[in-house]
Amino acid sequence: MRFILVSVFFLLGCVQLQAQQDSVPYLSRTDTLFTYLHPMGEVMFTHEIKAKQTLFSLAKFYGLTLQELYAYNPHVSAHYSPGDRLSIPLPLKAIVRQVPPPAMLPSLALVYYRVQRGETVYGICKRTFEVTPEWLMQQNPELANGLKPGQLLRIGWVSTLGIPAEWREVRGGPYARLNHPLKLEYFRRSADRRITEERGAATWPKDLDDNSGFFCLHRTAPVNSLVEVYNPLTRQTMYLKVSGRLPERVYDRNTVVVVSPLAAKALGVRDDRFYVHLKHY
Structure with missing residues (x-):
């Protein structure tokens, strides 16, 4: 204790x-x-x-x-x-x-x-x-x-x-502390809004800089809105800003989100594809 x-x-x-x-x-x-x-x-x-x-x-x-x-x-x-x-x-x-x-x-x-x-x-x-x-x-x-x-x-x-x-301390380690402002902003913005939940595959581009920030690409969530991404395998949750649309011709329909390298690292990801739960407004 x-x-x-x-x-x-x-x-x-x-x-x-x-x-x-x-x-x-x-x-x-x-x-x-x-x-x-x-x-x-x-x-x-x-x-x-x-x-x-x-x-x-x-x-x-x-x-x-x-x-x-x-x-x-x-x-x-x-x-x-x-x-x-x-x-x-x-x-x-x-x-x-x-x-x-x-x-x-x-x-x-x-x-x-x-x-x-x-x-x-x-x-x-x-x-x-x-x-x-x-x-x-x-x-x-x-x-x-x-x-x-x-x-x-x-x-x-x-x-x-x-x-x-x-x-006061942010629990969850250094990545959680870095992500905390986006977490607060997500709950502020999503209050009293209809939350959409999705489950499916996620991936991340390994050719980008690991320090590129906490962002993602999504098919329907508004650009500049925030998405909650939960990795059930590691029990890690991150809050990511939607920076653009997910290209239909590049990713199949089973891919629900593309996350940044920093987000993938914070979620404890090692494989190119991994399973996630999403929430967005």
């Missing part, structure tokens, strides 16, 4: 001044964060806007930029009101996953996770929260009776004083 309790004391100290300067409360010890897994692959919770809270102050409190806040909440515009609900990503570093001393409890709020259909204990531990099954069982003895959709699992605590921006 990467997170250690010493980090909590650092968190409390680094945001203490901000908390003293801002009289508008955002979290309290009586709050409980019910988290869930966002389609972007991040742990999220819902924040209800209260009186005197602004999008700028909320973003700052949770360690986000305004651009990121809008990407996670494309339904929110410059006109918002108390009672509106925002989706907020919760970095793993912000979750206290050890029982804190009693003196710290007044500055902490409980964190639970709502199980989704199809999830397993292994997946929740390994891919979502990076904890051991033994630890999760210790926090939730009822797991001995099995895992059920909608079940609430106790995960830990989070500071009521805010989340430092430097605690």
Whole structure:
């Protein structure tokens, strides 16, 4: 487990001044964060806007930029009101996953996770929260009776004083970090639009520079739009900008997309052709 309790004391100290300067409360010890897994692959919770809270102050409190806040909440515009609900990503570093001393409890709020259909204990531990099954069982003895959709699992605590921006990290390695701006843009643009899903063969031109960028050729997706490409073999997902149409005379009908060399490398591809799942708007 990467997170250690010493980090909590650092968190409390680094945001203490901000908390003293801002009289508008955002979290309290009586709050409980019910988290869930966002389609972007991040742990999220819902924040209800209260009186005197602004999008700028909320973003700052949770360690986000305004651009990121809008990407996670494309339904929110410059006109918002108390009672509106925002989706907020919760970095793993912000979750206290050890029982804190009693003196710290007044500055902490409980964190639970709502199980989704199809999830397993292994997946929740390994891919979502990076904890051991033994630890999760210790926090939730009822797991001995099995895992059920909608079940609430106790995960830990989070500071009521805010989340430092430097605690946020893009999971998935260097390619995921490079691709993250396109990922945010895809979810911002695709909100409230009809999503088309495709499955089929993909290929990539080996004669291009590996550093040519994250782009693709597609038959129908609008040029300059974004496409989600998932490789089920490696479980890697990339977000690619459509730079042009897929030439009909060059590629057969079974080929649904041509990706750039950098995208192929990020997707963990070695063969000339590989199977993908696509989503585009």
